[in-house]
Amino acid sequence: MAVKKFEDLVVWKKAQDFAVLIYEDFSNLKDSSFKDQILRASVSISNNIAEGFDRRTNPDFIRFLYFAVSSNSEVRSMLYLSTKLNYLSTENANLLIDKSNEISKMLFGLIQSMKKTAD
Known part of the structure; x- marks a missing residue:
């Protein structure tokens, strides 16, 4: 069964949960x-997933993924800092x-799966 909306993507859900944790840890x-x-x-991580999904083409979705x-890598770099x-x-x-590495x-x-379906 194909995913019909970005809200069904596990990676989008994990990215949302990750953002909540970041907000909690840096709120003060x-x-x-x-x-x-x-x-x-x-x-930006989950927002880019959502925006790319709703572009409705594999090349656009891949670009936004x-x-x-990149946003996830930025967060990870800032976590080290x-x-x-x-x-x-x-x-x-x-x-x-x-958690960031898992999302990556x-x-x-x-x-990779989107590239295979684009071929």
Whole structure:
């Protein structure tokens, strides 16, 4: 059965949950520029999945999935930095990094499957 709406994609759901965790962990951060950047990047992951899905062509969807990968990588990079700046504990950052890596694997898997159906 083909997926009919982006809300049915497991990777979109995981990206939404990931953004919620980022919001929770950085809600009290005083560094507003860092906070704004990581929050926007985390939201961008699921938004790019949704936007690409509703473009209704495989090449467009693939392009937006790569945007989602890039946003996810940006969040992951900022998570590493957050430990160096003492914004998050290493343990908490590593849990979030693991979730980010899981989302990346899922996105790359979806990209590969979309490329196969595009051939």
